[in-house]
Amino acid sequence: MYARHNCILRKLRHTAVVPPAEPSPLEIHDLTVAYHKKPVLYGIDLHAPAGSLIGIIGPNGAGKSTLIKAVMGLLPAASGWVKIFGKSFQENCHRVGYVPQRESVDWDFPVSVMDVVLMGRYGRLRLAQRPTKSDKAIARECLEKVHMLPFANRQIGNLSGGQQQRVFLARALAQESDLYLMDEPFVGVDAATESAIITLLRELKDAGKTLLVVHHDLATARQYFDMLLLMNMRLVAFGPTQEVFTSEILQTTYGGRLTILSDVVQALDSQL
Amino acid sequence: MNRPALLVLCVAAALIPETASAARISEITETQFWDQAVRFFSFQDPALRFALSGSLLLGICCGLMGAFLVVRKLALMGDALSHAVLPGVALGFLWNMTKDPVAIFIGATLAGLLGAGTVRWLQNTTKHKEDAALGFVLASFFGVGICLFTMIQNLPGGKQSGLEQFMFGQASALGRDDVILLLIITIFIAGTVLIFFKEFLLTSFDAGFARSTGLRVQLFHYGLMLMLAFAIVASLQAVGVVLVSAMLVIPAAAAYLLTDRFGLMLVLAAAFGMISGGVGSFFSFVGRNLPTGPFMVLAAGLVFALALGFGPRHGIVSRWWRHRCRKSRIRRENTLKSIYHVLEANDFHSESISLHELAERRHETLEDARGQIRALRREGLATVYGDDVNLTPPGWQRACEIVRNHRLWELYLTNAADMPADHVHDDAEETEHLLGEETVRKLERRLNYARLDPHGKLIPGVEDIRRGRTTKPAPRATGYGGPR
Numbered sequence: 001m002y003a004r005h006n007c008i009l010r011k012l013r014h015t016a017v018v019p020p021a022e023p024s025p026l027e028i029h030d031l032t033v034a035y036h037k038k039p040v041l042y043g044i045d046l047h048a049p050a051g052s053l054i055g056i057i058g059p060n061g062a063g064k065s066t067l068i069k070a071v072m073g074l075l076p077a078a079s080g081w082v083k084i085f086g087k088s089f090q091e092n093c094h095r096v097g098y099v100p101q102r103e104s105v106d107w108d109f110p111v112s113v114m115d116v117v118l119m120g121r122y123g124r125l126r127l128a129q130r131p132t133k134s135d136k137a138i139a140r141e142c143l144e145k146v147h148m149l150p151f152a153n154r155q156i157g158n159l160s161g162g163q164q165q166r167v168f169l170a171r172a173l174a175q176e177s178d179l180y181l182m183d184e185p186f187v188g189v190d191a192a193t194e195s196a197i198i199t200l201l202r203e204l205k206d207a208g209k210t211l212l213v214v215h216h217d218l219a220t221a222r223q224y225f226d227m228l229l230l231m232n233m234r235l236v237a238f239g240p241t242q243e244v245f246t247s248e249i250l251q252t253t254y255g256g257r258l259t260i261l262s263d264v265v266q267a268l269d270s271q272l
Numbered sequence: 273m274n275r276p277a278l279l280v281l282c283v284a285a286a287l288i289p290e291t292a293s294a295a296r297i298s299e300i301t302e303t304q305f306w307d308q309a310v311r312f313f314s315f316q317d318p319a320l321r322f323a324l325s326g327s328l329l330l331g332i333c334c335g336l337m338g339a340f341l342v343v344r345k346l347a348l349m350g351d352a353l354s355h356a357v358l359p360g361v362a363l364g365f366l367w368n369m370t371k372d373p374v375a376i377f378i379g380a381t382l383a384g385l386l387g388a389g390t391v392r393w394l395q396n397t398t399k400h401k402e403d404a405a406l407g408f409v410l411a412s413f414f415g416v417g418i419c420l421f422t423m424i425q426n427l428p429g430g431k432q433s434g435l436e437q438f439m440f441g442q443a444s445a446l447g448r449d450d451v452i453l454l455l456i457i458t459i460f461i462a463g464t465v466l467i468f469f470k471e472f473l474l475t476s477f478d479a480g481f482a483r484s485t486g487l488r489v490q491l492f493h494y495g496l497m498l499m500l501a502f503a504i505v506a507s508l509q510a511v512g513v514v515l516v517s518a519m520l521v522i523p524a525a526a527a528y529l530l531t532d533r534f535g536l537m538l539v540l541a542a543a544f545g546m547i548s549g550g551v552g553s554f555f556s557f558v559g560r561n562l563p564t565g566p567f568m569v570l571a572a573g574l575v576f577a578l579a580l581g582f583g584p585r586h587g588i589v590s591r592w593w594r595h596r597c598r599k600s601r602i603r604r605e606n607t608l609k610s611i612y613h614v615l616e617a618n619d620f621h622s623e624s625i626s627l628h629e630l631a632e633r634r635h636e637t638l639e640d641a642r643g644q645i646r647a648l649r650r651e652g653l654a655t656v657y658g659d660d661v662n663l664t665p666p667g668w669q670r671a672c673e674i675v676r677n678h679r680l681w682e683l684y685l686t687n688a689a690d691m692p693a694d695h696v697h698d699d700a701e702e703t704e705h706l707l708g709e710e711t712v713r714k715l716e717r718r719l720n721y722a723r724l725d726p727h728g729k730l731i732p733g734v735e736d737i738r739r740g741r742t743t744k745p746a747p748r749a750t751g752y753g754g755p756r
Contacts, residue, residue, distance in 0.1 A: 073483070074483050098480075110536075119478070119481065127468070128467045128471070157532075
């Protein structure tokens with residue numbers, strides 16, 4: 001209720017004072033998420049600038065995937081709000097591209113590579129409307145971009161891990177979005193795919209898109225992303241890579257300084 | 273309850289005691305079988321027409337819904353739901369003590385949805401996973417249903433209720449109303465699946481992504497569950513509570529084995545369902561009102577077995593056949609290679625070798641060698657005059673290619689992978705049969721068109737292969753596109 005009230009207030013302020021510039025691709029205010037009433041994300045605030053390639057890093061269980069799922073409303077927020085280009089996710093979902101974790105689907109499912117990439121176009125089609133010729137042409141283009149066109153008619157289970165990840169990426173490209181949320185796109189891929197993906201992400205960034213990428217590898221994080229979001233159940237730091245990739249902040253993110261917070265969570269959990 | 277349905281029921285009720293007395297398998301003679309079969313295919317009997325069309329329709333419904341269950345890994349959901357509807361059937365009957373299709377339909381659907389809801393609720397609120405929740409719902413709802421059934425049997429007029437058909441199915445008990453209901457449901461299900469194919473595909477494959485595109489995933493999930501309940505309830509009378517889940521899963525599972533496109537899988541599953549339904553009702557009719565369900569399931573099982581055995585790509589028989597072909601090809605190629613080695617040992621002085629030399633080279637009996645050569649002759653790779661073996665031009669080419677592949681691969685392993693020369697032979701024995709021309713080109717480029725393998729033997733080049741005659745490879749001949 002409070003959040004809604006706050007949201008209305010904000011809207012009023014916006015219309016009254018600020019001239020109508022393009023709002024931030026992603027704005028998060030005081031987002032708290034709970035799994036089975038057990039909080040996993042606390043009071044996240046974020047204001048992502050347009051045209052940036054942002055890496056989300058943090059230890060296991062820090063809520064990185066939870067954050068991007070909550071942004072899209074795949075997980076209910078206990079409090080706070082999320083705005084995509086100044087509107088709710090539901091209103092602006094066609095401007096968001098999503099790459100889920102590779103393990104989230106059954107790769108034995110009877111669909112071809114082309115079918116999966118075409119799914120990226122579904123969000124732009126009306127209910128019950130079939131993909132058109134131009135949708136198929138776009139899907140082919142996106143497959144070409146990830147060098148997977150020769151595999152278009154293959155069943156998706158007959159691909160290597162890296163190829164499967166490229167298919168997911170091609171599907172997100174087919175969404176032609178302005179904000180991309182990617183959940184661990186570098187997990188389990190070969191070196192060639194990894195460099196192909198990062199090249200593609202940079203190209204998207206240069207085209208003015210905003211990308212949030214969950215990443216698990218600290219060694220490459222600094223080199224891949226121009227902004228980093230370090231988190232461990234709460235937002236530890238967010239800013240340009242050179243500024244936030246410091247041993248002190250990393251220590252805070254990965255080190256044992258949050259034991260009190262997790263103690264409280266456990267206590268809460270045992271009460272439920 | 274309307275009048276025509278009542279009439280059909282009365283007729284059915286009048287017929288049942290008569291037929292039931294003759295419904296023992298041992299009494300069916302062969303002539304009866306053929307008489308019944310002729311009656312079946314003449315479609316004279318209105319009751320038969322209802323039974324058959326009902327069975328075909330339910331095959332479509334169950335096949336389509338089953339395809340979704342199989343790809344969503346919900347096969348057991350069909351089982352639980354079909355058992356969960358039983359109390360609803362009983363309550364629908366108790367509504368006005370008749371087998372009113374509409375009342376039973378509504379009761380059963382509600383019970384089914386209650387069952388599905390209970391599964392979901394147990395999953396969400398306890399630490400139980402889906403399997404335990406399904407097991408609980410299946411057994412407890414079924415138990416309640418059996419209790420209610422027994423109660424009805426003991427009520428006045430309950431003996432003639434005909435409810436026991438709901439247990440194992442009786443296609444011949446289908447009346448006009450039942451068939452119309454089935455037709456409506458089939459059209460509804462097929463239409464919905466056709467119209468919302470895109471949405472059902474996406475939500476089944478990747479629910480998270482579907483939600484991220486703004487699709488109401490829950491709506492489609494519940495829609496699917498509702499259609500599943502419809503399909504089950506409509507099929508109950510003909511297949512029976514116990515086996516309807518088999519009609520859901522088996523045709524779809526057979527279709528899943530045969531294709532890797534979801535659209536085609538839906539079509540195949542519906543077709544297999546129809547075949548099973550038709551065959552089941554045929555045997556039930558021929559066998560004079562034997563329960564239909566088991567025969568449908570047997571027919572479906574047969575379809576599944578055929579798909580498992582003879583599926584073009586994943587079938588056991590076709591896989592075995594492919595394996596056999598590959599093995600005999602490898603054997604032929606090894607013989608060719610040995611012939612080449614013998615020729616090479618003779619420094620290519622003669623174009624032919626004797627069977628004896630070949631057998632010695634391969635450390636096998638003369639008989640075995642003769643068998644090998646016979647296989648080569650069948651494929652037009654070699655000719656035999658008495659004991660002399662000559663390679664035909666295609667045979668020479670293939671022999672050169674195999675030897676080339678073997679030696680190139682050995683060279684590649686020693687040069688590029690830094691393996692010692694005495695480690696590479698066994699690996700090359702396998703690889704020589706697998707290398708395609710494209711890979712060979714790459715290897716040659718990579719190895720800078722080298723002519724000698726790690727053991728100092730000459731690698732046959734393109735010129736030697738193209739010459740097509742048994743001759744000594746020219747040491748200076750080069751590979752494709754190499755310096756001349």
